Amino acid sequence: MTVNIKEVDTLVVGAGQAGIAMSEHLTRQGVPHLVLEKNRIAEAWRTNRWDSLVANGPAWHDRFPSMEFSDVDQDCFVPKDQVADYFNDYVKKFELPVISGIEVSNVEKNKEGSGFIVQTSDGVFHAQHIVSATGPFQSPVIPSIATEDHGIHQMHSADYRNPEALPEGAVLVIGAGSSGVQIADELLQSGKTVYLSVGPHDRPPRSYRGRDFVWWLGVLGLWDVPANEPGKEHVTIAVSGAEGGKTIDFRQLAERGMKLVGRTQSFNQSTVLFSNDLADNIRAGDDNYLSLLDRADAYIADNGLDLPEEPEARELLPDSHCMTNPTIELDMKAAGIQSIIWATGYSTDYSWLNVDAFDDNNQPKHHRGVSKQTGVYFLGLPWLSRRGSSFIWGVWHDAKYIADQIVIQRQYKQYKQYTSPAAK
Known part of the structure; x- marks a missing residue:
């Protein structure tokens, strides 16, 4: 039976703050990509937090640089549902290619060529780059x-x-x-x-x-x-x-x-x-x-x-x-x-990511989000590059660095050997 495999250059897994930041930078740089989210955009802000939760930083600070929170005092601490609404509005404003309701179940190296084969609830994808944007708050x-x-x-x-x-x-x-x-x-x-x-x-x-x-x-x-x-x-x-x-x-x-x-x-x-x-x-x-x-x-x-x-x-x-x-x-x-x-924190779950990107403790092995497995990147983790990495504005800056690395790799792959006119 022939399997219909969908081709995409870069696949971002997770549409919380990390995935959305990643998508903005990839869009700005013209990198073809998709963001897959098994639930709704910024679902954790809506359903995985207590009712009265607000952001831990003021609205002027805990946001992406490209858009302010609307209809709030910029010195206030925004309620969780408004934070989720902010990310939904962000996706619409920048026309980001986010698809909700698709769960990624397995990623592994393509044994017959470059890139990765990705099994999802909506079929199979073939991607050259994978960005894990599932964050650190996965398993209580x-x-x-x-x-x-x-x-x-x-x-x-x-x-x-x-x-x-x-x-x-x-x-x-x-x-x-x-x-x-x-x-x-x-x-x-x-x-x-x-x-x-x-x-x-x-x-x-x-x-x-x-x-x-x-x-x-x-x-x-x-x-x-x-x-x-x-x-x-x-x-x-x-x-x-x-x-x-x-x-x-x-x-x-x-x-x-x-x-x-x-x-x-x-x-x-x-x-x-x-x-x-x-x-x-x-x-x-x-x-x-x-x-x-x-x-x-x-x-x-x-x-x-x-x-x-x-x-x-x-x-x-x-x-x-x-x-x-x-x-x-x-x-x-x-x-x-x-x-x-x-109130004892969370662990990560990378059971879906079956690539050589982890250390002996099954923690991502990376430098500023660039893993030891070529083509695999991590975003949204604490101390990814600095203290601010797990905060809304911090993940935006980390995403820009990773997007730049993906663009560099794409340029190398597109290289064709130069032949001078005299050699023809």
Whole structure:
């Protein structure tokens, strides 16, 4: 039986922010391509996040350079559905070749020639270049230490929607990055008793001296840091755009009644054990916070900027009772805990990409998104080229670099040996 194979120069897999950025640059450079998306455009923003989620950066910053958000204050933090609408409008404005409802199931080298054979739910494609734009948030991770007590309602933060969807009773939120803190704060405001397990974290100010922290990271060159600091590979960032944007202060959360504990170590039936590291984690977060204020003050002085002083930003509340008398062991039944929310991140799933582009841990092996497998590229991953790589604007700049590399490879392939007139 003859298989009808569809030919395309470049195939982009995924139509979230990475795939759309990639398509814009390929379109600008005249590279024939398609973007395949198994769901809707920017589906994760609509259905894989909680109801009240907003972007973590202001609208003027968390966008592509080619189009602003419409009908919003540019200093606001845009709700998730409007972020998804932005990407849909972007595809329409730039007439990008995005096809929804097609799932890619397998990519492998073409054994009979160049390029790759791509199996999809809409037939077979033959592509010279493959861009994986599926991002880092593919498979929610719940650690193996999770309790086997079936009387406890457990879920990943990806499945959390709102406080009303949880059972009655107290909640243990494990993970104090942006997602964990915002969910815990929302639950606390709803009237629930909340325990928050806090690990190592960076804690930048939401704003300082009239400028949002994204501005400070920009002028201080911190978005362009090319690699994570050794020892900080698993350190989360505690920052929030909720309620108009606010600096996360764990001492203040404790003062409002949130019960803070250290990193979750293990479960033994209904008992949970925590590390005795809560105070150290919070103080290290304070140091990170204060160091950014120091750098911002120095920048203002060096550049003669007229920005209002903010001495109150350096005022920290006293150590809370949960820091000075930490909870190391907790009987969840006695504490009334009926739910656990695991805000513990995601893993990647490249089971569909069967090419020689991975290391021994099945992680992409690449330089700035250009993999060791010629013709395969990765986009949207944290620290792909720098600190800003996983952010909306950062992925746009990474996509431009990858598009340039694809154009270069196309030019080499189109080379025909030059023969001088004298040799004819």
